Every structure is written in structure tokens, then in C-alpha cells.
């Protein structure tokens with residue numbers, strides 16, 4: 001990409017390869033203030049703001065006369081804001097948040113009731129303020145009680161769940177600073193396998209996410225991912241350490257949050273004997289949730305009502321908070337854009353060259369691949385800008401990045417005269433505040449994983465987002481000052497979007513969900529309370545699959561193997577492989593960890609090569625990595641070579657066109673899994689530290705490894721048919737080996753594959769060569 005114009009502000013076009021992209025008149029002049037016409041609580045606020053009601057603060061909030069606003073809010077709520085303990089440096093900012101004026105009301109409701117559904121606009125202060133309003137409440141003190149005959153301590157901590165690790169950790173850091181006990185970076189307890197290890201450092205706020213825990217002594221507010229709280233439920237079904245659980249961003253409707261809601265409902269509606277009769281308070285929060293549905297779900301049935309002594313407290317109350325702190329201007333494109341990447345580049349540079357600093361950009365793209373190629377193009381083009389134009393610093397933000405790499409995007413830039421451009425997937429869509437961001441660019445799409453239960457196949461396709469997602473994305477601007485959101489789609493397109501996304505539990509494989517329920521002692525999974533129940537067919541399929549994996553026995557009861565599988569933060573089939581690897585027959589835990597680390601570290605550790613020339617050039621370097629047994633052995637060889645490399649790992653990756661980020665992440669996962677396997681006694685002693693000399697795996701050992709993977713993947717096998725196509729043993733579908741596989745184009749007796757995806761075609765990915773007899777042997781094994 002090269003520049004065309006000469007000075008900042010006067011750029012009208014940019015060149016991408018041979019393409020000239022005009023910047024002129026690209027974005028619609030017509031602007032309006034977020035939120036849109038979505039029938040959500042947000043636009044009730046907007047409607048109210050148009051009608052000159054108190055929600056007028058949406059547009060007035062940048063007005064300096066904030067005192068008046070606060071006074072208005074107090075009049076609206078009747079609340080007398082009072083300062084809760086905290087760092088005075090943050091107090092003034094906190095007082096500006098719409099939530100601040102509602103604190104007495106929120107406290108008042110929760111003194112009377114056990115469940116509150118709280119709806120407030122993005123950036124109104126829900127995630128950061130609500131736990132601070134509550135942790136000093138009388139009901140939040142730990143109490144010694146008799147529960148089922150034993151004396152136990154109940155309560156004392158508020159849990160607040162987040163859909164993603166990055167939200168949980170960044171919010172914990174922010175709130176810890178606001179309350180005046182900042183979490184120190186060195187305070188982490190590393191991986192404790194989910195155990196709530198307390199550290200020796202004191203503090204009020206902590207967090208617990210997969211592979212990272214930081215729980216100071218005296219923690220009263222604990223941020224954690226939904227998955228982490230589910231893990232805690234396996235160990236303590238009554239969640240005794242908590243006085244309240246705040247479920248944040250419930251609109252995301254991940255499988256985990258749906259399961260969690262079911263378990264919380266059971267605690268809420270149950271007899272509470274396991275908590276010595278002490279209720280667990282629940283606060284359910286979102287900016288864009290279906291409030292009525294949630295309210296109805298948490299309302300106790302008549303039968304459950306008969307279990308409770310306090311009917312009034314078990315009723316569900318709903319509170320809508322009006323207003324957001326800063327306005328966000330939303331702009332749509334006047335017509336549909338033919339090329340999203342091109343449109344995004346134009347918008348980035350239009351902002352960069354026309355909007356003054358400071359003001360960082362957060363752009364939403366669909367996935368890692370798109371982010372990495374866009375980063376390259378932005379950097380290339382930025383290098384050609386005149387010297388008097390501000391510099392740019394591009395930072396990626398996607399789920400497979402390590403936590404440290406994700407946190408990079410949240411740090412203020414040290415370099416002067418530089419604009420930060422964060423390229424993110426939808427992991428930055430809810431809950432997070434990326435400091436410095438004033439501009440959001442929304443491509444209107446997200447990659448969605450869908451499972452076709454009938455075919456046992458997943459598809460991962462970029463699809464249009466919902467109105468709820470678009471509102472959340474726009475809400476990432478305007479958090480520290482007024483902001484702008486540029487939607488790369490027309491207003492008509494926006495109006496045609498679905499209000500909300502389909503809950504994950506209705507579109508994903510429910511294998512993991514059913515295993516979690518079983519591990520938590522839910523025998524009758526079909527009658528477990530869920531906001532939306534998946535089809536009976538997909539639950540039954542999951543049960544059959546779990547039986548095949550030996551996670552449940554003939555009676556449908558969870559086995560010891562199943563319990564252990566549920567404790568590992570990997571999919572059920574991979575968990576089964578890991579457990580098999582520890583048996584004397586296979587004895588290959590370290591190698592299996594290496595392979596799992598590579599396949600869970602990102603899209604693919606190998607960059608895809610477009611031209612024949614590039615392929616020839618790189619294959620020269622890659623040939624020491626490729627294994628004729630297939631992709632799993634190729635991954636193993638690659639990570640073992642990488643781990644043995646002690647001179648220049650970056651250069652090593654460059655030559656082989658290996659994604660260095662994914663490789664680093666693989667090493668990180670490898671470390672965590674080794675730790676977990678030691679704790680779960682799958683490994684007898686710690687492995688020797690890196691670098692170890694590279695030792696190629698013998699063909700015999702390779703066979704053992706592939707057979708070990710078959711213990712988790714007998715259903716993902718295919719046989720070569722007479723017409724030279726591969727036909728799956730389960731379901732009898734024709735699959736082709738994906739071009740990314742080292743076995744692409746090869747015809748063998750049988751194959752095993754770890755992924756089965758539908759893109760343009762029905763593809764098998766992560767493929768290994770097997771013999772038909774091995775499938776029968778694996779099925780017979782005990």
C-alpha cells in the first residue's frame with residue numbers, strides 16, 4: 001500500500017496494491033446520536049431524551065454543568081448519593097456516572113429482595129460501581145452458621161462474572177484502583193487450576209480467570225469468568241464463600257452463562273439448607289438484555305415458593321437506569337460496501353488524518369486472520385505518511401492472544417504524537433473500556449461458530465451481527481469523553497438486523513454443557529432449568545457421545561474419568577485423550593500436551609501460503625517439520641523444534657512462516673497444562689526445563705500417539721470409499737481433507753480428524769492417517 005496525497009488532513013485516497021481507494025464522500029454526512037431505533041432499553045432512553053425527559057443527559061452529558069445533572073438525577077431517583085470508601089482520586093469521576101445516583105436505591109432493593117435485574121446503558125457504570133455499592137452491606141458479612149449439621153462460614157464476597165477473561169481482569173484492575181487497593185501485577189497466584197488460592201497480599205478486589213488467579217487476602221469483590229464460577233460450583237455447589245453473585249452482560253448468552261443461570265436459579269429457589277438458610281443475592285445486569293425473559297426465568301415457581309420462608313425477598317425486581325455518561329455519534333455508510341477491509345482502511349485513515357489527537361481507534365473485525373492482514377496494511381500505509389502526520393501504533397486484540405498480549409491494547413501509549421489503533425474481534429464488544437478510545441469502527445460482522453447436530457459438523461462463518469451487538473460496539477466509544485462510531489453498513493442494514501443473537505446453547509455442540517451438568521450432579525439433564533433449552537435430540541446425542549468417551553456409565557451416571565475431564569479447561573474429547581495419555585498403555589502425556597497446546601493456541605500455527613512460489617520457498621524450511629503421519633505429528637515436531645531453539649525464535653518462525661504469536665501462546669498453554677497435569681497426578685514429576693535437544697519421534701511412538709487421540713475421536717474418522725472420496729464412519733458424510741493439512745490430496749485407507757468444518761465445502765481439518773482396525777480397537781478398549 002502506498003500513499004497518494006501529501007499532507008495530513010488533505011488525504012482523499014489511498015492505494016492498496018493496485019487499487020486506489022477514494023476517501024472522498026465515503027461516509028454519510030448524516031449523523032445521529034446513539035442509541036438507535038432498536039427496541040431496547042437504550043432507545044427508550046433515547047426516546048426519552050428526545051422527549052426532553054431526564055434521559056436528556058445522554059446528549060447533555062458533555063455539558064460542563066454536571067452538578068445540575070447530578071441534582072436532576074437525585075430528584076429522579078430520590079437517592080442521596082453518598083461516597084463509599086475508595087480512592088479520592090477516582091471519586092469525582094465515579095460521581096459523574098449515571099449509576100452513582102442510584103446507589104441507595106440499589107442497596108434498598110437488595111435489602112428487601114434476593115434478585116435484581118439491572119438494565120443500564122453501556123458505560124453507565126454497572127460493572128465497576130454495583131459491586132462497590134454492595135460490599136459493605138450488612139448482608140454481605142460472612143456468617144458462621146449450621147449447614148446440614150456442620151458449622152460453616154457463609155458469605156463475605158461478591159462474585160461478578162464476565163463473559164471473557166480480558167473483561168474480568170481489566171475490570172478487576174480498574175475497580176481495585178477505585179476502591180484504593182490496587183492489584184499488584186506480582187500478586188497473581190498463577191494457575192491454581194481454579195482453586196481460590198488467597199495470596200499473602202491484602203486487598204479488596206481480586207480476579208480469577210482460566211490460568212490466572214489474583215485473590216488478595218481480604219478480597220470482598222471478585223471478578224471471574226462464567227466458566228471459572230462454574231468450576232467453583234463443581235467444588236462448592238452452594239457457593240458458600242459468596243453473599244452475592246452479579247451476572248454481568250447476560251445478553252451474551254454463552255453456554256456458560258446459561259448453565260450458570262440454571263445453577264443460580266436452583267440455589268435461589270432451593271431450600272438453602274446448604275447455606276445454613278442464608279440466601280445468595282443475585283444481580284443480573286446488561287445494557288441490551290431481554291429483561292422480561294430474565295425476570296420470568298428467575299422468578300420462583302409456585303412449587304419452589306413453598307420451600308422458602310420469605311416470599312417477598314424471593315421476588316425479582318427490575319431497575320432500569322437512564323442515561324450514559326458521554327454521547328456517541330453514530331454514522332452509517334450511505335451505501336453497502338463491497339469490500340469490508342478496504343472500507344475499514346479508508347475509515348481508519350480518514351479518522352487518523354482528520355480527527356485531532358488524543359483519540360484512539362477501536363475497530364471490530366471478524367477474526368485473527370483479518371486482524372493480522374489489516375494490521376499489516378495499516379502499518380505499511382502509515383509508514384508512507386508524511387513526517388508531520390501523527391504516527392500510528394496498531395495493536396491486535398483477539399481471544400487466542402495471551403493475557404499479556406491482550407493487556408497491551410489497554411495500556412496508554414508512551415510514544416508521543418501517536419494514535420493507538422486496536423483491531424479487535426467481538427471479545428472487546430462488551431464490558432471493556434479500552435482507555436483512550438474515542439472512535440469505534442464496526443464492520444457489522446462476527447465469526448460465529450454453529451454446530452449442525454444432525455451432521456455432527458461445525459461451521460465457522462462471518463455473519464451479520466445483531467442490533468444488540470451493534471449497540472454494544474458503539475458503547476465502547478464515549479467512555480472517557482464524547483465519542484463517534486462509524487458503522488460500515490447502511491442504516492437500512494442496521495434496521496434489518498435481528499434484535500439479539502441466538503443463544504449459544506441453541507447453536508453450539510452441547511457436549512461440554514451436558515458434561516458440566518453431570519459433573520455437578522444433575523442426573524436428569526433434560527429437566528435442568530435453562531432460559532432456552534436445546535433440542536432433546538442434541539442433548540441425547542451429547543449423552544451418547546459422553547458414554548462413548550467413558551465420561552458416563554450405562555446408567556448415565558458420571559464416572560471418575562468424566563469428573564476428571566470436567567476439571568480440565570479443554571474440550572471433552574481432548575480431556576479424554578489427555579487422561580488416556582496418562583495410562584501405562586500410552587504413557588505420552590507430555591507429547592499430548594504439546595499437541596493440544598498447538599491446536600488450541602489460535603487459528604493455525606502455520607500461516608497459509610497463497611502462491612505456489614511462496615509454498616516452494618517455505619517448504620524448504622518446513623520440510624524438517626512435516627510428518628507423513630499427518631498434522632498432529634507435524635504440530636508436535638514443530639513445537640518441539642521451537643522449544644529446542646535457543647538462539648532466535650522470532651527468526652526461526654519467520655523463515656518457516658509460523659505465527660509467532662500463536663507459538664508463544666502454545667508455549668503458555670503448554671506450561672499451564674503441565675502444571676494442571678502435575679496437580680491432577682497425570683504427571684509424576686515436573687518435566688525438564690526448556691530448551692531440551694530436539695529428538696524426533698519414532699514411527700512406533702507416532703503410532704501410539706495417534707492411537708491415543710483416537711480415544712477421544714473415534715467419531716471423527718473417515719474411510720476411503722471406492723470412488724476415492726472419504727466417507728465418515730459416523731453419519732456417512734463425504735469429507736475432503738482441508739488444503740491446510742499436510743495430508744491434503746493424499747488417499748489412505750482411513751483418516752482421523754479433530755475438526756469437521758463447513759466453509760465452501762465439507763472439510764476435515766487436523767488430520768492423521770490411521771488404520772481401519774485401530775477404530776475398532778479404540779471402541780473396544782476399556
Ligand SMILES: Nc1ncnc2c1ncn2[C@@H]1O[C@H](COP(=O)(O)OP(=O)(O)OP(=O)(O)O)[C@@H](O)[C@H]1O
Pocket residue numbers: 097120121122123124125126127128129170171174286287325430431432433434435475478479480
Ligand atoms: N479500565 C478502565 N480504564 C479507564 N476507565 C474505565 C475503565 N473501566 C471503566 N472505566 C470508566 O468507567 C465507566 C463505567 O464503566 P463500566 O464498565 O462500569 O460501565 P458499564 O455500565 O458496565 O458498561 P458496559 O455495559 O459497556 O459494560 C466507563 O465508561 C469509563 O469511563
